[in-house]
Amino acid sequence: MIIVLEEESRHLEEVLGGRFRKVRHGGKVAYVSVRQVPRETLDRLHNARIVDTGKPYQLASRSFVEDGTRVRIGEAEFGGKGIQVCAGPCAVESRAQLLEAAEAVKTAGASVLRGGAFKPRTSPYSFQGLGEEGLRILREVSDEVGIPVVTEATSPEQVPVVAEYADAIQIGARNMQNFELLKAAGRSGRPVLLKRGASATIEEWMLAAEYVLLEGNWSVILCERGIRSFDGATRNVFDVAGMALAKALTHLPVIADPSHATGRKDLVMPAAMAAVAAGADGLIVEVHPRPDEALSDGPQSLDPIGFRKMMSEVAKVANAIGRGLR
Amino acid sequence: MIIVLEEESRHLEEVLGGRFRKVRHGGKVAYVSVRQVPRETLDRLHNARIVDTGKPYQLASRSFVEDGTRVRIGEAEFGGKGIQVCAGPCAVESRAQLLEAAEAVKTAGASVLRGGAFKPRTSPYSFQGLGEEGLRILREVSDEVGIPVVTEATSPEQVPVVAEYADAIQIGARNMQNFELLKAAGRSGRPVLLKRGASATIEEWMLAAEYVLLEGNWSVILCERGIRSFDGATRNVFDVAGMALAKALTHLPVIADPSHATGRKDLVMPAAMAAVAAGADGLIVEVHPRPDEALSDGPQSLDPIGFRKMMSEVAKVANAIGRGLR
């Protein structure tokens, strides 16, 4: 249950007896109580808005912000009519590589640059990213090309430095339930792109977002990136209907990552088109100047030509449903 | 390996030593050998077309029929430019119910009527369908409304009677590896709508189709209907990228069932739009005149108004990608 007041209420806090969380939202104060608050207590509050979400998550529920939250990364607004596309290489490999990628994706219509500096890799022997050097390159290229940038933080300590260089912080699928990282991202002052865990339920995903929201950070974008299944034919299974369900459950923008969801460059375009048709507010796509030379995720990366083609087809679908790219 | 000849070759059969399957395709004879045939044997064949699919399945592979196979159910052609929509109730409950449903879906643009007479149900205490009486109703309503009908057979014995009444035979997800049923459907002379099993890999699905094709029945339509996952938020997970992959792997038409894939009426429309955007050749949708009174699958059934709305939105996507409904 959420109780929204014009200002803090000592009385309510006493009634709730310490068992509540308090957060600012739109100039008001939102008290979250997991237990039901007695009717008579609620009746005595002045100008209170009472929201009974009926869900384990509260602040993330659409019952709380029915008309949807819009989140900005630079000039790109997620959650509005336009569809935003983040694109770029899996990992920052060099300044030249990133610059080439950034120019290509911006030209093709992407509104946010992506690229990993801290790479969480299954094997310690795989390329781990350039670290802070990668962040510096991201910042420089972002400024030079004129496109905001999102990149991943993989531990609470990295959050401040990522927040310094990047316009938005990505929480990867493996870290969706890294709660200390979620809290740190919540306190960072930056928009957070929160990927769904590969075996996370929709509800667990919403609860992960709740960790960020409770820090008072309302700039959260959710990202469906495929779930783990029994069939290795695709890297993951793109849960397009789960994404549509998430859109119905939460007021936060929801985007899709067709690259990780499928793991195959030939399936990125159909998955991206499906995502937009089903209501995605945006896409995040891996694009590499030369996928065959990529240090990671080459098989699922589009080259600039493939990306332009994808953008063109996605635009057709976006226009057909009255949205359009951007 | 497939060897296509103008006519049967005793010589080749001797070389293959009994280890082959033979089937007619487009006036020619296709020999399927799972083992590699020596180059010199192949070189000695006249006018032979040699297809090396490199897959465990042979006849279902796109390498065999590169330009795609078209399958007709009545006037509806699957696998061409137009997108076909099958619609109707989960189960035939009465003549009146089916007639109302059939008229509604035809008016809204559906080209095939669906409805179950033999219902495979998890519980023996659930409604099991009207059986042959249901088939009679299907035939009558089909003729009266002027729309062809597809319905399920659940055992080899039922195939002849289903083939007598219906225009196409559906093999349900639970029976995807009911091999005796596949063979019987293959011999039925009717088009076969083969659903993917809820935990079947794409490859297993192709091999199930192979069982039908080997009986000389080339009218096979594949249907993705959701796979089983760890998250109960949706009944199944709609594997839209797996569907797109299937399209790339096989020459057979591939359609989607957004009703079973999601299990929720509010998700049928976005899933249907996603399916078409990702390349589906058609849809099969549960529509009931009054879903609240349905004897089965009410929660995932659209009412006629919802179906019309879905058709209108799906048409926008279909038109945008240059296909259109029908």
Place this chain on the structure above:
Amino acid sequence: MIIVLEEESRHLEEVLGGRFRKVRHGGKVAYVSVRQVPRETLDRLHNARIVDTGKPYQLASRSFVEDGTRVRIGEAEFGGKGIQVCAGPCAVESRAQLLEAAEAVKTAGASVLRGGAFKPRTSPYSFQGLGEEGLRILREVSDEVGIPVVTEATSPEQVPVVAEYADAIQIGARNMQNFELLKAAGRSGRPVLLKRGASATIEEWMLAAEYVLLEGNWSVILCERGIRSFDGATRNVFDVAGMALAKALTHLPVIADPSHATGRKDLVMPAAMAAVAAGADGLIVEVHPRPDEALSDGPQSLDPIGFRKMMSEVAKVANAIGRGLR
């Protein structure tokens, strides 16, 4: 709800209004009603035993037969104190092969011979079994060696012929929801070994057993054989705790198939030991005289030496928990 009466009651049938199932059990009549029957109706019945299982399945529930049901295949009694082991090759390949296997497994302590004549295979190009010739060999070898035999039926038509030759009928994992086959097996007069489907929930498994029980066949043995997961390191995941849960939920004997559950001969022994430690009433194990030459499932088949070693280790566990082999 189950209402057990000394004899049929026309009165009760009228009250239930056709919405019931009736089956003989231990000389009495059991009426199964999925809806609740009014208290006053129940009160008026003489000598009625009322069982409220609180589950979607009724006859399979342990609430119905609290002390457990014992099922005999030949001399082997499943569900008692002793642990029964079924063993033999995946497929009958020849009389010599089966005879060698049968003698080996009987000598090592197996009480039932297994071997497939009708093989449901994922690929139509894989060895499909010897069919009725395989059944004849099974019967002959069974009689010669003096060990009862269980073998699979894959369609309703096969049930009578399998019932003629074999001592028990196996329903394979792929056919767990082949309801026509379940009903045919229920009417066969033979004990039924019902494998859990690779992606079937425990409840769906119980409901599959219910289909057999409703035909009046109380000789049903359940078999956990591994479920499908995301990790290909083992062929399936052996759900040993699910097996223990099944034992708690149903009165029917429950056994384990460590061969299919793991798909690796080096894991058959530990999985078998785990099964017995967790309460399995028996095992079914693939044993081939020469696994390297097996036409199917060689990688998961033990050779006779490996089987004897497994039996010896399993016996230690069985003895430790006060049961023993047989």
Place this chain on the structure above:
Amino acid sequence: MIIVLEEESRHLEEVLGGRFRKVRHGGKVAYVSVRQVPRETLDRLHNARIVDTGKPYQLASRSFVEDGTRVRIGEAEFGGKGIQVCAGPCAVESRAQLLEAAEAVKTAGASVLRGGAFKPRTSPYSFQGLGEEGLRILREVSDEVGIPVVTEATSPEQVPVVAEYADAIQIGARNMQNFELLKAAGRSGRPVLLKRGASATIEEWMLAAEYVLLEGNWSVILCERGIRSFDGATRNVFDVAGMALAKALTHLPVIADPSHATGRKDLVMPAAMAAVAAGADGLIVEVHPRPDEALSDGPQSLDPIGFRKMMSEVAKVANAIGRGLR
């Protein structure tokens, strides 16, 4: 490939050209190279032991330490003949609760105390643990009762403080791929109990261990705790055969957590017995003085009487296979 030398070799490092990892093991130096090293280079090394694991993980492979690694937590030795049992409450709730639990489990034969101070919880509204106060209680009770203690760290920052208070550091399932945490634990100087992620493959689990080993920390204990499946009948699926496979693949001790694996107190005992029968080196079990009052995981916690019963049954199995508890 691992190259073990008596001492560091500048020559080898030059040949490997920076593409290697170096770690001390048993007084020697182990060079790990993911690429193959030319035969002639290897031939020129003196007294080198060359280990070709043929796996993506190197140091964790049994090929490297064939006779198995033993890991001590206090007096408890994991990986030897005796089976070690860790037990205690899910979360430290108070000094009194933990003391009562610690005495009960020690009396019943447990050799390590478990209890959470930092609790990673799906919902931010669930009890999050007592934090450092919980660690202090753990230390005090551990000293008072005379039993070493293992507890979880959920972020790199927590590792030093956990290492200060506890005898061993647990990495939970949600954090199995929290690589910064793995590295921090590797550098902590404490033994690490590494749980398998709920949807991690065996190979991913081994690679997670590799992250710890590469820091020079050889005291790693692996723990199977159930994997996520489609069936909600148990909280997870206890992958007992996967656990046995892990034992075969790695030299590290492998234990099982029947509490999380099943989520039901009635299944903890059979799962524990199965684990030991299949070769587990130990168990970790949730025990609470009064499970009904537990702040977390009550439904899967044994009470002291249930735990004693479990220990008695587990001991029978352990003795039967020649191991015994401790």
